[in-house]
Amino acid sequence: MNHADFASGERSREGEQRAVVTGLGVVTSIGTDEVSFWRNLLRGETGVKPITVFDVEKHTNRMGCQIDDIPLSEYAPDALLKSGRATRILMPAIEQALRNAGLDKPVLSRCRVGLCVGTTMGDIDPLEDAIQGKRSEAFGGPHVITEQIGRLLGLSGPVWTFTNACAAGNFAIARAMDEIASGRADVMIACGADSLSWVAFTGFSSLRAMAPDRCRPFDVRRKGLILGEGAGVLVIESQAHAQARRIRPRAGLLGYGMSCDAHHITQPDPQGEGAVRAMRAALKMAAVPASAVDYVSLHGTGTQANDKMEAAALTAVFKETRLPAASSIKGHIGHTLGAASAIEAVMSVKCLEEGLAPPTLNLEQPDPACPVPVLMKEPAPGRYLIVLSNSYAFGGVNSSIVLSAVHPERPENLE
Incomplete structure (x- = not known):
């Protein structure tokens, strides 16, 4: 692939x-x-x-x-x-x-x-x-x-x-x-x-x-x-x-994954099993291995339970490869509820186009209980070709989408 x-x-x-x-x-x-x-x-x-x-x-x-x-x-x-x-x-x-x-x-x-x-x-x-x-x-x-x-x-x-x-x-x-x-x-x-x-x-x-x-x-x-x-x-x-229509695409939408773990009416499953299923389903539909993901747009709400759950889920999905760069933009715009993942999808397309990932605002002392390579302070330049964007909701509703850059060249094989 x-x-x-x-x-x-x-x-x-x-x-x-x-x-x-x-x-x-x-x-x-x-x-x-x-x-x-x-x-x-x-x-x-x-x-x-x-x-x-x-x-x-x-x-x-x-x-x-x-x-x-x-x-x-x-x-x-x-x-x-x-x-x-x-x-x-x-x-x-x-x-x-x-x-x-x-x-x-x-x-x-x-x-x-x-x-x-x-x-x-x-x-x-x-x-x-x-x-x-x-x-x-x-x-x-x-x-x-x-x-x-x-x-x-x-x-x-x-x-x-x-x-x-x-x-x-x-x-x-x-x-x-x-x-x-x-x-x-x-x-x-x-x-x-x-x-x-x-x-x-x-x-x-x-x-x-x-x-x-x-x-x-x-x-x-x-x-x-x-x-x-x-x-x-x-x-x-x-x-x-x-x-x-002679319109050049700005990004590709390769796949999505949805799940519901129904762990609690407001609290997420601490192990993130539903989130893991959603991410894996999105990657499977996209026919993209976890090793191909260059950046993860995190749900990252800033609550104790959600951040720990998402870190655990990412660790499980990427356990056999390196953890990709990741960040949350909720420090910038707050939690916009139903708008959040759509705004983050817009951000993901810009990341693919510009070769820049935004920082995680207000992250100064990373929590050791959340071992993910979260971007801090400055935008991170890179060759971002595949983005995984995550969003979670009350009741254990989990969602992930996979977006791809549009490039005329054919990069190296990923397998």
């Missing part, structure tokens, strides 16, 4: 439509477009600030990664002003990704374009307003996001909503890959989106899972997560469809 098999077509099974990424969009607390997001990741910027979108006076922790200036939608600015916050965050990211992929409205109308959205809370703010006796013009709920955006874009392909909590973005990407492979869609818009909400903030606070000031993934002094908000978007299509 070699790194270039994705581009050469040697992996294809008869009738299979290989999925590629042709467009990216992102809106976060450290950057509301691809360029600013990537630049500020490498600079080590953080979006942590006092929360103002809802009342936190009764909470011990009052910090989060809030987006102060949500970009306005270009397609439907007036309609989106009456939507929930998550939809308002997601729509500009989708528009960025469509432009990036060369898909304007006339092109969209000629293609079977579908939409997969992963979210934890959905458009929760209209429901929170109702609880407080306030009237809202917006409708609430997870499914409202896909309904509104599908209608505004006039999509004719499959439309899905995934509520697999913090792994939902990866589930949306996996479903999009399946829709392309099956030929049910020409183009899929795969997204993750969540906004800061009083319900989620209060819930994590009651679990004592939040840090008071900053997220320190894999640091011995870590005290928990910091919540954030944002959206990540990948435009996914078959390589053949991209070639017919």
Whole structure:
């Protein structure tokens, strides 16, 4: 097996439509477009600030990664002003990704374009307003996001909503890959989106899972997560469809793996057995050995249990080879729940393209109980050709995806 098999077509099974990424969009607390997001990741910027979108006076922790200036939608600015916050965050990211992929409205109308959205809370703010006796013009709920955006874009392909909590973005990407492979869609818009909400903030606070000031993934002094908000978007299509449009892919999507260990309603399995199964399933589907992985995008929440579990799972998957470089970006943007793995997929594509991996912000004293080669302080240059991106959720839901660089040359054989 070699790194270039994705581009050469040697992996294809008869009738299979290989999925590629042709467009990216992102809106976060450290950057509301691809360029600013990537630049500020490498600079080590953080979006942590006092929360103002809802009342936190009764909470011990009052910090989060809030987006102060949500970009306005270009397609439907007036309609989106009456939507929930998550939809308002997601729509500009989708528009960025469509432009990036060369898909304007006339092109969209000629293609079977579908939409997969992963979210934890959905458009929760209209429901929170109702609880407080306030009237809202917006409708609430997870499914409202896909309904509104599908209608505004006039999509004719499959439309899905995934509520697999913090792994939902990866589930949306996996479903999009399946829709392309099956030929049910020409183009899929795969997204993750969540906004800061009083319900989620209060819930994590009651679990004592939040840090008071900053997220320190894999640091011995870590005290928990910091919540954030944002959206990540990948435009996914078959390589053949991209070639017919004369669009050069930005990355390949080689495989995914999902599992559920159901160890505990909130705590992960300490041995990470479900996470191991998800990673191995993703690598098997991608036909990529563990030794070929150059970088791992870690879930890395900064909680004691999750970091230890992920370290144990990585050690098991890579026990017969070297541990690859790895980092978590949750110190930069917080835990964006259903958006997290989609934003991390955007980051993974940039890592493949730029030959740089972002640092793990706030990691100063690595925990000996988490023996993984986590990147610290500075971006790490390298020849990143295969990336494994992990995301986990409450209830033991585990997800992994494998992405590949697009290179014209054929590198050395990996076996």
